[in-house]
Amino acid sequence: MRHPRLEIQGNLIGMNERLPSRHVVLLGIGHTNAHILRRYAMQGIEDTALTCISNFNVATYSGMMPAVLAGQVPQAKMNIDLVRLCASAGARLITEAVTGLDPSARKIIFQHRPPMPYDVLSIGIGSTAASDHIDLTSEHVVQIKPMQTFLHRLQQTLQNLRQRFADRTLKIAVVGSGAAGVEIACCLPAFLEQNWKGNFDLSVVTRSKQILANSNPATQRLALNELRRRSISTFTSTSIKSIQPETLTTEDGTEIPADLVIWSTGAAAPQLLSQLDLETDDRGFLLTLPTLQSTTHPHVFAVGDSGTMQKSPTPKAGVYAVRQGPVLWENLQRALDGTPLVKYRPQRSFLQLLNTGDGSAIGQWRGMSKSSRWLMRLKTLIDSKFMKMYEPIQMADDEPMQCRGCGCKVGAGLLNSALPSAGDIQFDDAAEVGKTLDYKIVASTDFFTSPFMDPYLTGRVAALHAASDIVASGATPKHALSNVVVPEGPAGPQQSTLCELLAGAKREFDAMGAAIVGGHTIEGPRLEIGFTVIGNALGDSLLEKQNLKAGDGLYITKPLGIGVLLAAHMRGRCSADHYSLLVAAMLERQHKYAELAVNSGVTAGTDITGFGLAGHLLEMLDASHVGATLQLNHVPRLGGATDAIAAGIQSSLAPSNRLAVAQVEASKTIRQDTCFDLLFDPQTCGGLLLGMSDENADKIQPSVRGIQLRPLVKIGTVDSIAAGSRPLKIV
Incomplete structure (x- = not known):
C-alpha cells in the first residue's frame, strides 16, 4: 500500500485568515x-x-x-x-x-x-519506565526514556565513565527484559565499539522468571540463545533493592557488578x-x-x-x-x-520483530517464532514506510511569499526616497523626547506581522524587538504601549489570542524592568503586533550611530541568519534543531548590554534588524564619515543559515537589502560565499552592533560573561575612508 505524503497547506505560518471557531x-x-x-x-x-x-x-x-x-x-x-x-x-x-x-x-x-x-x-x-521506588538519579544510571535524549545521555555517561574506568572492563547492566531491554542488550555492543572502544561485559537483569515474559516460549528461547551467543549474562527472578556505585544490590543481598545501568523496565504512568x-x-x-x-x-x-x-x-x-x-x-x-x-x-x-543488532531479527506471529535476516529486512521495510509517512513536502522555492517579522519591513531605498518628502520631520530609531534632572527620556516604536503560529512566542519576540532600539541607544526600557491587530473571528479565539500575545510580551518587559501601560487593538486580516517603548538613558548622553572612530573594533552580540531561517520555517524547511537555535537566539535578552556599553567606552552603537548587518553598519559609517573592513569568516552565523541560503531560500526583504552591495568592496570569491549573503539578511530580534577600542572590549568581556550574556564577537575594524572609495570592505 502506498501512503500519501504530506503537502503544504495554503496558510503555512502566521494567522492570515479568520480565526477558526x-x-x-x-x-x-x-x-x-x-x-x-x-x-x-x-x-x-x-x-x-x-x-x-x-x-x-x-x-x-x-x-x-x-x-x-x-x-x-x-x-x-x-x-x-x-x-x-x-x-x-x-x-x-x-x-x-x-x-x-x-x-x-x-x-x-x-x-x-x-x-x-x-x-x-x-x-x-x-x-515512563517503572522505577519500583528505586532511586534512579545516580550519574551512572541512564533511563531509556525520554528517548529523544537517550543516546545523548548515554554518550555523556560513557565519557564520564571513561575517565574512571578506562583501564578495565566496563560492567554494564540492562535492567528490564521486555522487548526494549532485549533489543538494547543485543544492539548496544555496536554502539560501545564506537563510543567506548574498550572491553565491556553485558548483563540483563529482570524480576521476571523468563526474559520476554509476554512472548511465547519459542521466542523466549530464541532470544535467550542469542544473548548467550553474545556472552551476555542473564539474571532472572531478580528484584533490585538499590543501586550503588559500581553495583546493583538485589532483594536477597546479592551484588551484581554494574558501572553503567541502563534502565528499561515496564511501563509506569x-x-x-x-x-x-x-x-x-x-x-x-x-x-x-x-x-x-x-x-x-x-x-x-x-x-x-x-x-x-x-x-x-x-x-x-x-x-x-x-x-x-x-x-x-x-x-x-x-x-x-x-x-x-x-x-x-x-x-x-500482532507481529513482533526484535532487532538483534547483527542484521537478523527474531519474529513472532500467532504462535510461530523464527530468527532470520529476511525478518530484519521486513522490519526495516515496515519501519521505513512508517517514518516516510511523516516526511513533509516543503513549499517550492519559487513560490512567492511575503516574510514576517522584520522581513515584512519596507526596504531602505523606499524609506530614503519617501521620508524627505514628508516635511521637516526628524527620523531617529530612538528619539530623545524629554529629560529630567537625572536622565534623558527616549522613545521608539516597532511592529511586525507575526512570524509564528504561537501568539505567546510572538508576544515575547515583539517585546524584545521593539525594545531593541532603546537598548541600542544606551537606555533602559521603562514603559510600553501596544498596537495589536487581531484576526477576525469568534470572540473566544480572539480573546485567547490577545491574552497569549500580551502575556508573552509582559514576560519580556517584566524581565527588562518595564511595564505595558496602554495600547490599542483592532481587527484585521492577520496577526500583527508592535510597541512604542519609552526608556530612560543610563548615561549623560545617548549611544548614537555617528561616533565611530578609525581604529575602533566592530563587535556584535548575536549570530546572523534569523531572517533566512524564518523564511525556511515558513516553507517547512527549517529543521527542529535549527529552529531551536533560531528561537533561542531571538529570545536572548539584550538590555543588560546597554549598561555595560555606556560604562565601558563604547563609542557608537545600533541594533541589527531589518536592513541586515551590512545595511545598519553602512548607516553608522555614513553618519561617522568613516569606512570599515569586515572579516567574513569572523561573522558568527546560526546553524542551518548558510545551508538555507545555498538551497536558494531567502527573506523577501533580502533583495532590497542587497542593493547596498553597491557600497561594498569585495572580491568575486567573497561575493560567492554564502556567508556574504548573510550580511544582507534581515534580523528580527537581532543583536547589537557596537564600536569600541579593542582595549575596552577586553575590559568588558569578563562582565559580559559574569552576567551570562553571549560574549562579544569582533567582526571588523573601523578605517578612515578615502574620497570616492566604497565605505565597506569585506575580506
Whole structure:
C-alpha cells in the first residue's frame, strides 16, 4: 500500500485568515497523536485550529531506536521533525511544560503561559519506565526514556565513565527484559565499539522468571540463545533493592557488578497524568471508554500508553497506539460535530520483530517464532514506510511569499526616497523626547506581522524587538504601549489570542524592568503586533550611530541568519534543531548590554534588524564619515543559515537589502560565499552592533560573561575612508 505524503497547506505560518471557531489540542505527540497531525496536514478539519504540545521538537519512533543504537541507520531516521510537520500542517507547536488541566473549564494549565482553552483534547504523553521506588538519579544510571535524549545521555555517561574506568572492563547492566531491554542488550555492543572502544561485559537483569515474559516460549528461547551467543549474562527472578556505585544490590543481598545501568523496565504512568483531574486506573493511567474518551470528561481522549480501556485493557505497546490513530481521527471530528463516536477494537495479535543488532531479527506471529535476516529486512521495510509517512513536502522555492517579522519591513531605498518628502520631520530609531534632572527620556516604536503560529512566542519576540532600539541607544526600557491587530473571528479565539500575545510580551518587559501601560487593538486580516517603548538613558548622553572612530573594533552580540531561517520555517524547511537555535537566539535578552556599553567606552552603537548587518553598519559609517573592513569568516552565523541560503531560500526583504552591495568592496570569491549573503539578511530580534577600542572590549568581556550574556564577537575594524572609495570592505 502506498501512503500519501504530506503537502503544504495554503496558510503555512502566521494567522492570515479568520480565526477558526474550534480548537483541537494534542498533548504529547506519540504514535496516535502523530497520526492526527499527519491527517490534519493532509486535509485539515474545517473551521478548526490544531495545537501540538510536546516536551521536544521531535517525536522519536521507538521501533527504530535499536537500529540507531546498532549503527544500522543514522539517528535522524528515528525522529519525526515536529517543527517541519507542524509548519507544513499550519498547526501550532508548543514546547513548554504543562502542569495541570481544568477539564470542566476545558483549559490546559502551563508553568509560564496563560491557560489554553480547547474544544477537544487528546492526551498521548506515553509512559515512563517503572522505577519500583528505586532511586534512579545516580550519574551512572541512564533511563531509556525520554528517548529523544537517550543516546545523548548515554554518550555523556560513557565519557564520564571513561575517565574512571578506562583501564578495565566496563560492567554494564540492562535492567528490564521486555522487548526494549532485549533489543538494547543485543544492539548496544555496536554502539560501545564506537563510543567506548574498550572491553565491556553485558548483563540483563529482570524480576521476571523468563526474559520476554509476554512472548511465547519459542521466542523466549530464541532470544535467550542469542544473548548467550553474545556472552551476555542473564539474571532472572531478580528484584533490585538499590543501586550503588559500581553495583546493583538485589532483594536477597546479592551484588551484581554494574558501572553503567541502563534502565528499561515496564511501563509506569507519568507524573503529569495524576495532575489532570481525570479518572485513572490503579497504575495511574487514564481510564477510557471504547471510544478512547476519558470516563469522566467526554471531550478528553487518552491514547497510546497514556490510556487504559476500562473494560478491555491492552499491553502498553506501540502497535496498539498506531492502530488507535484512525479511530481517534474519526472521533475527534465526531466530538466536534456532536455526532455518535465509533469504538476502538484492539487487534488480538500482532507481529513482533526484535532487532538483534547483527542484521537478523527474531519474529513472532500467532504462535510461530523464527530468527532470520529476511525478518530484519521486513522490519526495516515496515519501519521505513512508517517514518516516510511523516516526511513533509516543503513549499517550492519559487513560490512567492511575503516574510514576517522584520522581513515584512519596507526596504531602505523606499524609506530614503519617501521620508524627505514628508516635511521637516526628524527620523531617529530612538528619539530623545524629554529629560529630567537625572536622565534623558527616549522613545521608539516597532511592529511586525507575526512570524509564528504561537501568539505567546510572538508576544515575547515583539517585546524584545521593539525594545531593541532603546537598548541600542544606551537606555533602559521603562514603559510600553501596544498596537495589536487581531484576526477576525469568534470572540473566544480572539480573546485567547490577545491574552497569549500580551502575556508573552509582559514576560519580556517584566524581565527588562518595564511595564505595558496602554495600547490599542483592532481587527484585521492577520496577526500583527508592535510597541512604542519609552526608556530612560543610563548615561549623560545617548549611544548614537555617528561616533565611530578609525581604529575602533566592530563587535556584535548575536549570530546572523534569523531572517533566512524564518523564511525556511515558513516553507517547512527549517529543521527542529535549527529552529531551536533560531528561537533561542531571538529570545536572548539584550538590555543588560546597554549598561555595560555606556560604562565601558563604547563609542557608537545600533541594533541589527531589518536592513541586515551590512545595511545598519553602512548607516553608522555614513553618519561617522568613516569606512570599515569586515572579516567574513569572523561573522558568527546560526546553524542551518548558510545551508538555507545555498538551497536558494531567502527573506523577501533580502533583495532590497542587497542593493547596498553597491557600497561594498569585495572580491568575486567573497561575493560567492554564502556567508556574504548573510550580511544582507534581515534580523528580527537581532543583536547589537557596537564600536569600541579593542582595549575596552577586553575590559568588558569578563562582565559580559559574569552576567551570562553571549560574549562579544569582533567582526571588523573601523578605517578612515578615502574620497570616492566604497565605505565597506569585506575580506
